[in-house]
Amino acid sequence: xxxxxxxxxxxxxxxxxxxxxxxxxxxxxxxxxxxxxxxxxxxxxxxxxxxxxxxxxxxxxxxxxxxxxxxxxxxxxxxxxxxxxxxxxxxxxxxxxxxxxxxxxxxxxxxxxxxxxxxxxxxxxxxxxxxxxxxxxxxxxxxxxxxxxxxxxxxxxxxxxxxxxxxxxxxxxxxxxxxxxxxxxxxxxxxxxxxxxxxxxxxxxxxxxxxxxxxxxxxxxxxxxxxxxxxxxxxxxxxxxxxxxxxxxxxxxxxxxxxxxxxxxxxxxxxxxxxxxxxxxxxxxxxxxxxxxxxxxxxxxxxxxxxxxxxxxxxxxxxxxxxxxxxxxxxxxxxxxxxxxxxxxxxxxxxxxxxxxxxxxxxxxxxxxxxxxxxxxxxxxxxxxxxxxxxxxxxxxxxxxxxxxxxxxxxxxxxxxxxxxxxxxxxxxxxxxxxxxxxxxxxxxxxxxxxxxxxxxxxxxxxxxxxxxxxxxxxxxxxxxxxxxxxxxxxxxxxxxxxxxxxxxxxxxxxxxxxxxxxxxxxxxxxxxxxxxxxxxxxxxxxxxxxxxxxxxxxxxxxxxxxxxxxxxxxxxxxxxxxxxxxxxxxxxxxxx
Numbered sequence: 001x002x003x004x005x006x007x008x009x010x011x012x013x014x015x016x017x018x019x020x021x022x023x024x025x026x027x028x029x030x031x032x033x034x035x036x037x038x039x040x041x042x043x044x045x046x047x048x049x050x051x052x053x054x055x056x057x058x059x060x061x062x063x064x065x066x067x068x069x070x071x072x073x074x075x076x077x078x079x080x081x082x083x084x085x086x087x088x089x090x091x092x093x094x095x096x097x098x099x100x101x102x103x104x105x106x107x108x109x110x111x112x113x114x115x116x117x118x119x120x121x122x123x124x125x126x127x128x129x130x131x132x133x134x135x136x137x138x139x140x141x142x143x144x145x146x147x148x149x150x151x152x153x154x155x156x157x158x159x160x161x162x163x164x165x166x167x168x169x170x171x172x173x174x175x176x177x178x179x180x181x182x183x184x185x186x187x188x189x190x191x192x193x194x195x196x197x198x199x200x201x202x203x204x205x206x207x208x209x210x211x212x213x214x215x216x217x218x219x220x221x222x223x224x225x226x227x228x229x230x231x232x233x234x235x236x237x238x239x240x241x242x243x244x245x246x247x248x249x250x251x252x253x254x255x256x257x258x259x260x261x262x263x264x265x266x267x268x269x270x271x272x273x274x275x276x277x278x279x280x281x282x283x284x285x286x287x288x289x290x291x292x293x294x295x296x297x298x299x300x301x302x303x304x305x306x307x308x309x310x311x312x313x314x315x316x317x318x319x320x321x322x323x324x325x326x327x328x329x330x331x332x333x334x335x336x337x338x339x340x341x342x343x344x345x346x347x348x349x350x351x352x353x354x355x356x357x358x359x360x361x362x363x364x365x366x367x368x369x370x371x372x373x374x375x376x377x378x379x380x381x382x383x384x385x386x387x388x389x390x391x392x393x394x395x396x397x398x399x400x401x402x403x404x405x406x407x408x409x410x411x412x413x414x415x416x417x418x419x420x421x422x423x424x425x426x427x428x429x430x431x432x433x434x435x436x437x438x439x440x441x442x443x444x445x446x447x448x449x450x451x452x453x454x455x456x457x458x459x460x461x462x463x464x465x466x467x468x469x470x471x472x473x474x475x476x477x478x479x480x481x482x483x484x485x486x487x488x489x490x491x492x493x494x495x496x497x498x499x500x501x502x503x504x505x506x507x508x509x510x511x512x513x514x515x516x517x518x519x520x521x522x523x524x525x526x527x528x529x530x531x532x533x534x535x536x537x538x539x540x541x542x543x544x545x546x547x548x549x550x551x552x553x554x555x556x557x558x559x560x561x562x563x564x565x566x567x568x569x570x571x572x573x574x575x576x577x578x579x580x581x582x583x584x585x586x587x588x589x590x591x592x593x
Contacts, residue, residue, distance in 0.1 A: 005101045008094040010317045012310055015091045015134060022087040027142045029080035034143075034150035036073035037288060040066055041154045041281045049277035081139060088135020092127060099123055099316055107322025107389065109348065114315075117200025118193075122316060125195055126309035129188075133306020140299045151289035158278045158285075165264040166286060169257035176253060177300050180246045185304035187239040192312060194232040201228045261286060322389045325407040328400060334413040335398050336363040336498035336529035338384065343394040345379060353379050354552045361545075363398075363498070366530040368540035370570060371549035377533045378419060381503050384531070385414040397499075415497035419504045419533075421488035423479070428461050429468040431487055435495040451494035454523065456516035457486035486517075493520065499529045518542060537574045546570065 009015050016023065047062035103119065155163040205221045265282065268274045274282070343357040354376045361367045369377045382388045384395055384402075392403040402410045423431050433439030433448045448468065452458040460483050464470040472478050472487075479487070489505050505517055514536070522542055524530050532543055540546050541560035548556035548563065548570045556568045563570035 005097050008098050010095070010098055012130075012134070015094070016138075019087040019090060019134075022083050022090075023138060023142075026080045026083035026087070026139065027146070029076050029083060030139075030143050030146050033073045033076040033080060034146045034288075036069050036076065037147075038150045038154050038285075040069045040073065041284045041288075043069065044284055045158075045275075045277040045281035047277070048280045049275050052276050080143075084139040084142070085135045088131050088138070091134045092131035095130060095313065096123065096127055099127070099313065102316055102319065102321075105321045105323075106316075106319055109322050110319050115196075115200035117198070117202065118196030119316070121192065121196035121199045122309075122312050126192055126312045129192075129305045129309030130313065132302050133310070137299060137302040137306055140302070144299065147288050151285040154285035155282055155289070158282045159268060159274050162261065162265055162268060162274070162282060166257055166261045166289075168260050169253050172253050173250065176246075176249055180242065180249075180300060182304075183242045184239070184246075184300070185308055187235070187242050188305045188308040189311070191232070191235040191239045192308060194228075194235040196312075198225070198228040198232045201225050258286070323386050323407070326401075326404040327406075328404040329406055330398075330400065330409060334409070334498045336413070337361070337396075337398050338499060338529060338531065339396040339399075340380070340384075341394055341396070343380070343383065343391065345376075345383060345388075345391060352552060354383075357549070357552075357554055359545075359547050359554070359557065361529055361531060363529055365545070366525045366532065366543040368532045368534060368543035368546045369549060370534060370537075370540050370546055370573065372535070375549040376552040377549055378503055381416060381418075381501050381531070381533055384499075384501055385411050385416050387416075413497055414499045414501055415492045415495040416501045417489045417492035417503060417505060419485070421484040423472050423484055423487060425472065425474045427466075427469050427471055428464065428487060431472060432468075432490045432494060434491055447494055448490075451490040452487075454493050454520035455486045455490035456520070457483060457490060460486070489517070493524065497528070499531070500524055501531045501533070503533045504535065505532075514538070535573070537570070537577050540570075 009018050043062050043065045047059050047066060050056075050058035050062060099122075152163065155166070201224060205225065261283075265274070265279050269276065269279055338361040340357055340359050343354055344352055345354040346352040357376070357380065359367065369380060371377050379388070383390045386395075386402055386407060390403055393401060395402045397405065397410060397413060424434070429445070429448050430439050432451055433444055436444050436447070438444060439448065445468075449458065452461055452468075461468055461470070470478070472484075485505065489502070492500065492502065502521065505521075518539055521530065521532065521539065525542075525544075530543070532539060534540055537560075544559075546556075546558060546560060546563055547554055548568070550569055556563055556566065556570055558566070564574050565571070
């Protein structure tokens with residue numbers, strides 16, 4: 001799928017070229033339709049002149065031809081729209097796939113500058129405008145040009161002088177179209193940016209609804225939304241005023257041209273320069289010509305809105321990802337050996353959070369990273385699987401620099417349970433079985449339930465209204481923080497990856513649940529490499545080796561017993577947590593009857 005997405009063109013010209021066969025087929029059908037319409041106009045002329053001369057049989061024959069040609073033209077017209085509109089839909093599908101693929105590849109620096117609501121606006125509203133441009137817009141451009149050619153052929157055949165008279169208003173139509181095109185492009189961009197800003201405000205309010213309620217800031221959120229909404233209203237009304245005035249202006253200019261045609265056509269009829277049938281036929285052709293002239297403004301609006309939409313999409317297409325896949329390909333299975341060498345790292349605009357960190361985790365062994373909050377433990381976890389821009393020559397997987405390896409191999413080999421658990425707005429089962437190809441098979445269901453038991457969340461899930469089929473809501477809003485964390489842990493445990501990175505899985509659990517999760521971690525150690533990030537000594541002591549971080553540097557390393565006897569930072573953690581446990585036991589004894 002990824003290789004297929006890479007072949008999709010991302011420029012408007014590239015999409016037009018790629019869909020050229022469909023557009024060409026549609027254009028041929030439109031040309032056939034316009035040819036048939038020209039023949040209809042001449043048949044109308046014959047029918048009118050025959051009726052005017054009391055030649056009933058000729059008039060009847062011409063009428064039959066008119067009916068047959070009109071039906072054929074209608075059928076061909078429908079087929080032309082099927083061809084061109086299908087091309088436009090295919091463009092939308094491909095650009096949406098490219099957009100999603102690019103968004104998945106882009107790093108934190110991009111999302112710091114473009115809010116989620118704005119991204120959603122580009123993926124829906126702007127992409128819809130591009131589809132209209134390369135579907136309806138292309139069809140109208142082709143149809144207008146061919147209709148113009150067909151109508152001019154009929155009109156010039158009947159009377160060159162009357163045809164020239166009908167062009168009196170053309171310069172004014174061109175000037176009006178040019179003026180409206182520029183204004184619509186500017187107003188459309190402003191309107192779409194306002195939509196993105198308003199969408200982002202709504203998304204932020206809904207995502208943080210609990211915080212809003214807890215602080216009683218509902219009125220403030222409504223005021224902020226009203227401000228964005230009024231700005232969108234202002235921009236939308238500005239665009240509507242331009243688009244609304246375009247129709248009357250273009251229609252007035254075209255109506256003046258029609259008046260000229262009727263006046264001069266009447267003169268030619270009186271002089272017997274043309275017949276009544278000629279004038280009716282000319283009038284029908286002029287009607288077909290009038291729509292392309294009127295549509296200049298309409299098509300121009302579609303083109304400018306599509307251009308504005310594509311310019312906003314292009315900001316995503318052209319964005320450079322912070323993290324790029326390496327060229328090194330390996331076919332052999334990953335064993336799970338992890339090594340960190342002199343790793344130093346700083347977030348953008350901040351001082352270093354990690355300084356010359358080095359450790360090694362042989363395949364099939366376990367390591368605990370212990371330290372105070374802010375010591376850099378979670379940063380190491382994100383750098384191991386290249387979720388942040390990992391420095392080259394600092395992290396190795398089976399001896400290969402992760403920056404040189406293909407991203408799919410690195411991330412497919414490291415199962416990462418984040419401390420800040422994210423859940424999709426679907427069922428519990430599908431959240432746990434996210435990495436499975438099909439989470440609905442009996443085998444998958446058994447594996448999901450087993451993972452839930454290992455993460456000590458099985459009983460909690462069973463108590464939910466629909467058990468494993470309970471929809472957790474946006475970001476898991478229906479669940480507690482501990483339940484979300486353990487469901488995310490179950491998701492990581494279920495994934496069959498050689499390396500398992502667990503970021504503080506005990507931060508939101510009670511003592512009983514902690515013991516169950518520790519047993520699950522003990523079980524995982526037997527079949528893959530485990531890197532446990534924790535501040536809990538009870539968890540760290542189960543690992544083969546322990547690395548202690550403080551201020552972004554390694555201050556201690558060794559086994560649990562070695563570190564407890566050294567009298568360092570880890571030993572102080574052990575004493576503090578032992579004292580906390582004793583106090584908790586005493587408190588429990590005091591409340592017993």
